[in-house]
Amino acid sequence: MNSEIEKLLAELGPEFEKEILRVIPREGVPNLHDAVWYHLDSGGKRLRPALAVVACRALGGDSGKVMPFAAACELLHNWFLVHDDIEDGDSFRRGKEAVWKKFGFDHGINVGDFMSEKVYELILLSQESGLGAEETLQLAKVVAETCSKTAEGQTMDMNLRKENNPSEEAYMETIKRKTGWYFTLPIVGGAIVAKASDEIIRKIREFGLKAGPAFQIADDLLDLTSGKGREDIGADIKEGKRSLMVVHCNKACSPGEKEKLFETLNKPREQTSQEDVLWVKSLFEKHGSLEYAREKARKLVGEAKEISTALPKEAMDILDSFASYVIERTR
Amino acid sequence: MNSEIEKLLAELGPEFEKEILRVIPREGVPNLHDAVWYHLDSGGKRLRPALAVVACRALGGDSGKVMPFAAACELLHNWFLVHDDIEDGDSFRRGKEAVWKKFGFDHGINVGDFMSEKVYELILLSQESGLGAEETLQLAKVVAETCSKTAEGQTMDMNLRKENNPSEEAYMETIKRKTGWYFTLPIVGGAIVAKASDEIIRKIREFGLKAGPAFQIADDLLDLTSGKGREDIGADIKEGKRSLMVVHCNKACSPGEKEKLFETLNKPREQTSQEDVLWVKSLFEKHGSLEYAREKARKLVGEAKEISTALPKEAMDILDSFASYVIERTR
Numbered sequence: 001m002n003s004e005i006e007k008l009l010a011e012l013g014p015e016f017e018k019e020i021l022r023v024i025p026r027e028g029v030p031n032l033h034d035a036v037w038y039h040l041d042s043g044g045k046r047l048r049p050a051l052a053v054v055a056c057r058a059l060g061g062d063s064g065k066v067m068p069f070a071a072a073c074e075l076l077h078n079w080f081l082v083h084d085d086i087e088d089g090d091s092f093r094r095g096k097e098a099v100w101k102k103f104g105f106d107h108g109i110n111v112g113d114f115m116s117e118k119v120y121e122l123i124l125l126s127q128e129s130g131l132g133a134e135e136t137l138q139l140a141k142v143v144a145e146t147c148s149k150t151a152e153g154q155t156m157d158m159n160l161r162k163e164n165n166p167s168e169e170a171y172m173e174t175i176k177r178k179t180g181w182y183f184t185l186p187i188v189g190g191a192i193v194a195k196a197s198d199e200i201i202r203k204i205r206e207f208g209l210k211a212g213p214a215f216q217i218a219d220d221l222l223d224l225t226s227g228k229g230r231e232d233i234g235a236d237i238k239e240g241k242r243s244l245m246v247v248h249c250n251k252a253c254s255p256g257e258k259e260k261l262f263e264t265l266n267k268p269r270e271q272t273s274q275e276d277v278l279w280v281k282s283l284f285e286k287h288g289s290l291e292y293a294r295e296k297a298r299k300l301v302g303e304a305k306e307i308s309t310a311l312p313k314e315a316m317d318i319l320d321s322f323a324s325y326v327i328e329r330t331r
Numbered sequence: 332m333n334s335e336i337e338k339l340l341a342e343l344g345p346e347f348e349k350e351i352l353r354v355i356p357r358e359g360v361p362n363l364h365d366a367v368w369y370h371l372d373s374g375g376k377r378l379r380p381a382l383a384v385v386a387c388r389a390l391g392g393d394s395g396k397v398m399p400f401a402a403a404c405e406l407l408h409n410w411f412l413v414h415d416d417i418e419d420g421d422s423f424r425r426g427k428e429a430v431w432k433k434f435g436f437d438h439g440i441n442v443g444d445f446m447s448e449k450v451y452e453l454i455l456l457s458q459e460s461g462l463g464a465e466e467t468l469q470l471a472k473v474v475a476e477t478c479s480k481t482a483e484g485q486t487m488d489m490n491l492r493k494e495n496n497p498s499e500e501a502y503m504e505t506i507k508r509k510t511g512w513y514f515t516l517p518i519v520g521g522a523i524v525a526k527a528s529d530e531i532i533r534k535i536r537e538f539g540l541k542a543g544p545a546f547q548i549a550d551d552l553l554d555l556t557s558g559k560g561r562e563d564i565g566a567d568i569k570e571g572k573r574s575l576m577v578v579h580c581n582k583a584c585s586p587g588e589k590e591k592l593f594e595t596l597n598k599p600r601e602q603t604s605q606e607d608v609l610w611v612k613s614l615f616e617k618h619g620s621l622e623y624a625r626e627k628a629r630k631l632v633g634e635a636k637e638i639s640t641a642l643p644k645e646a647m648d649i650l651d652s653f654a655s656y657v658i659e660r661t662r
Contacts, residue, residue, distance in 0.1 A: 029483045029486045029487055029490075032486040086437075086440060087437040087440055087441065088437075106418040107486065109417060109418055109440060110414075110485050110486055110489070112444075113478075113485075114486075116444070116447055116448075117479045118479060120471060120474075121476060121479060124471055124475060133464040133465055133468055136468060137455060137458070137464055137467060140471055144451040144452040145452065148354075148445060148448045148449060151444050151445035151448065155361075155362050155441055155445075156360055158362065158437055158441070159361060159362055
C-alpha cells in the first residue's frame with residue numbers, strides 16, 4: 001500500500017476506534033458489546049477508513065468531517081464478515097474463532113444486526129462534526145444503496161454455488177454486484193464530504209466496477225496460497241464456492257475431471273479433506289486456471305487504472321495505488 | 332382497533348405496498364426479491380404504517396410526506412421477523428413456512444440484511460415526497476437508535492434464557508429494551524414529520540416504555556391461547572423463553588416443580604412434547620401465573636394511558652386506542 005496510507009493508518013487508527021466507541025462502548029450488554037469488540041480487536045487493517053480520509057483530503061475536503069463516515073466503513077466491513085462467517089460456515093477469522101462460533105449462532109446473527117444499525121447511527125453523527133445535512137443524507141444513501149447491491153451479489157453468489165456448469169458471464173455479474181459498489185464506498189464517501197462533482201463520483205464508481213471484481217479474483221487466489229488467516233488453505237473449495245478458477249477449469253477439464261471437481265465442491269464442508277483440496281488445486285494448475293485468473297485480475301486492474309486517468313491527479317494517485325495493492329497483496 | 336385505523340388500513344394498504352415496491356421490485360434476484368415478497372405477502376396487519384399516518388395527521392402533519400417512513404416501518408417489522416425466526420428456530424410464521432425454512436438458512440440471514448438496508452433506502456426517499464432534509468435525517472436517526480436498542484433487548488432476552496432463576500427485575504429490563512422504543516416508532520416518526528415539539532415526542536416515548544412491555548406480556552399470554560399463527564400453542568415454552576409467567580411461577584412453585592419446569596424449558600425444542608407444554612401451562616394455572624401476567628399487563632396499560640393524558644387530544648386518543656388494543660387483541 002502506498003506510504004501515505006500507511007502513515008495515516010498508524011496516525012489515525014486510534015481515532016477510528018474512538019469514533020466507533022461513540023456508538024458502541026466496550027462495556028454494555030454481555031454477548032453483544034463484548035462480541036463486537038472481540039471481533040474488532042481481532043485485527044483488520046483499518047484500510048477502509050484510511051481510504052475515506054485520503055480521498056477526502058485529496059479532493060480538497062476537510063478530513064475532520066469525514067471521520068464518522070470513515071469509522072462507519074470499518075464497522076460496516078466487520079459486520080459483513082460476522083454474517084458472512086455464519087452464511088459460509090467459517091469457524092475461524094483472523095486466526096481466532098469467528099463470532100458465531102465463540103458466542104453462539106443466534107447471538108452471531110444479532111451482533112451483526114446491531115453493528116449494521118450502528119453504522120447508520122455513526123454516519124448520522126456527521127453533522128456534529130460539522131458536515132451539512134445534505135451531505136450527511138447523501139452518505140447514508142450511498143451506504144444503503146451499496147449494502148443493498150452487495151446483498152444482491154451475496155444472493156447471486158449463493159445461487160451460483162448450486163450451479164454445476166457456471167458460466168464466466170454469470171460469475172462476472174455476481175462479483176460485480178457483490179464487490180463493484182462496495183469496493184469504492186470509502187472513496188465515494190470521502191468525495192461526497194469533499195463536495196466533489198457528480199462526474200468525479202461517477203468515475204470513482206466506474207473504477208470500482210473494475211477494481212472490485214479484480215480484488216475478488218485476487219482474494220480467491222489468495223485462498224489457495226496464504227489461506228487468508230482462516231484454518232487452512234482452500235476454505236473456498238470446502239464451501240463449494242464457484243471461483244473464477246472453477247469456472248475456467250470447468251470448461252478446460254475432461255468429463256471425468258469435471259465430475260470429480262463438482263462432486264468435491266458439492267460435498268458438505270466437514271467431509272472435504274485437505275487431500276480433496278489439494279487435488280482440486282492441482283487440477284487448477286494442470287489446466288492453467290490459476291494463471292487465467294491472475295491474468296483476468298491484471299486486465300481488470302489495467303482497465304480500472306485507465307478509468308482513473310480522467311480524475312484529478314491526487315484522486316487518480318489514490319485509486320491507482322489502491323488498484324496496485326489489489327494485485328500485489330499477499331494476505 | 333379503532334375504526335379510523337381500520338378504515339385507513341383498507342384505504343392505504345395498497346399504497347404502503349407501492350412504497351415498498353419503489354425499493355424492492357417483485358422481479359429481481361431469485362431467492363432474494365421473491366423471498367422478501369413471499370414473506371410480505373404472507374400477511375401482517377400493516378398496523379405500523381397506518382399508525383404512522385394516523386399520528387402524523389392527528390398532530391397536524393401532511394400524511395403524504397410520511398408515506399415512505401410508514402412503509403419502512405412495515406418493512407422493518409418484517410425483517411425483524413425474518414431474523415427472529417432463525418434465531419428462535421421457528422419453522423412457521425403466519426401459517427406458512429418461515430423464510431429460512433423455505434429458502435434456506437444462509438439466504439434467510441441475507442434476506443433480512445437486505446431488507447434492513449432497504450428500510451433506510453426507503454426513508455431516505457422521503458425528500459422526494461416533500462419532507463425537509465432535517466426531518467428526513469431525524470427519521471433515519473430514530474430508526475437507527477430504536478433498532479440498536481431492540482437488538483440490545485434481543486441479546487438480553489437470549490441471555491435470560493440461560494438463567495434458571497430469572498428475576499422479575501431482569502425480565503422487565505429486558506422487555507423494556509426489546510419493545511419499549513420499538514413499540515412507538517411509527518408514532519414517533521409520524522410526530523417528527525408533523526414537526527411536533529420535543530416534549531410531545533418525549534411523552535410518546537415514555538408511553539412506549541410502558542405500553543411496549545405490556546404488549547410483550549400480552550403476546551406471551553397469546554402464545555398459550557391462540558399460538559400466534561405458529562405451529563402449535565406453547566412455541567415459547569419449546570424455545571425456553573423466560574416469560575413473565577415463568578418468572579412468576581419460579582417464585583411460587585415447589586422445589587420439585589421448579590426443577591421440572593426448567594428441565595422442560597431447557598430441553599432442545601425438538602425434544603419438547605405437546606404434553607410437556609401442557610404440563611407447564613397447567614403449572615402456570617395452578618400458581619396463578621397467567622392471572623399475574625394479565626394483571627401486570629393491565630397495570631402497565633393503565634400507566635401508559637396516564638402518560639398520554641399530557642398530550643393533545645387527537646394524539647392521546649390514538650395512543651389510548653393503541654393501548655386498549657394491546658390488552659384486547661386475541662391473535
